[in-house]
Amino acid sequence: METAGKGVSVNKEALVQVAEEVRQATGLPVGWRDVERTLGALRATRDLWEVVRLSRVPLRFLVPIWESLARRGLLRVEEGLDLLAEVPAPRPGEAACSACEGRGLVGERLPGRAAERFLAWAKGRPEAIQDFDQGYVTPESTLARVALAWSWGDLEGKEVLVLGDDDLTGLAAALTGLPKRVVVLDADPRIVRFLERAAKAEGLPLEAHVHDLREPLPEAWVHAFHTFFTDPVEGPLGLQAFVGRGLLALEGEGCAGYVGLTHVEASLAKWADFQRFLLENGAVITELRDGFHVYENWGYIEQMRAWSWLPVKRRPEKPWYTSALIRLELLRRADLENARVEGDLQDEEASTY
Ligand SMILES: [Fe+2]
DSSP: OOOTTTTTTSSSSHHHHHHHHHHHHHHHOOOHHHHHHHHHHHHOOOOOHHHHHHHOOHHHHHHHHHHHHHHHSSSSESSEEEEEEEOOOOOOOOOTTTTTTTTTTOOGGGGGHHHHHHHHHHHHHOOOOOOGGGOOOOOHHHHHHHHHHHHHTTTOOEEEEEETTTTTOOOOOOOTTOOOOEEEEEHHHHHHHHHHHHHHTTTSHHHHHHHEETTOOOOGGGTTTTTEEEOOOSSHHHHIIIIIIIHBBBBSSSSSEEEESSSTTOOOHHHHHHHHHHHHEEEEEEEEEEEEEBBBOTTTTGGGGGGGOSSSSSOOOSSEEEEEEEEEEEEEEEOOOOOOOSOOSSOOTTTOO
């Protein structure tokens, strides 16, 4: 490995300086550990998308961090991202179980041959489109998420609500034959029609409705469910619209929610705000499994917000966008306001819409 140019030293102090510089320039909550994780990932790969996945640093932070490292002579950005110095940053270990991809659960064990039947349906799913900020997870991710809910007893005999369902979680849940009823709300009529067709063909207690989550939740769905699933838009208002509505839809104490949350578009400062929001509304996190959902690469990547920032304009060859799965449970009924959410659901940390 080449060594850094004369006068360039990389120690903890340098990591702190890079973080401070980026924080000043962008106003974003970048910390020294973000810089360390970036460097650690750069030790493992020169592929930009792999750095995103391995570093767990928001893409919005990575771009100015790479720029700062390049200015310091530590990084060369051409076809790939090449580290030019020995850096004191740990390489991220990759020790996930190959059978379950680290999730600890596999859909094959779900009842009702749900996995096999789900995979057949998923082949004919509507493609992800930018209008609704879509992007769906692999079928294995959807099935494992449903398997986690099964393992907690959040499916059998339960009324289940899915808020936004390009992942087809509602279909996978219904195919297990366990829930009493599954209701899916989605803004995209293509998804609603697809789910209705599947429900009819399979004779499932699954209904789907076109609904924009910025609008108040219709009264019939308030405090009417035992379990919800959602993958929120991750700005503060997005979390309010998706997770807030989910909490409001739950009957009360003992009901559960399953929420996806990324590092790609959410800093740890935002994670902290989100955890505070949950606690303030009577919800406790009972499981948090990082990297649980793996997203299929979507067609509109060159049109997404972050594309213009990228120092290396190459389409990803492997999945790179992942999210954690969080299970929460209510200690009391959540009485959130059911008003229309006004304003942008995205925030400064967003990169893929
Ligand atoms: Fe495993």
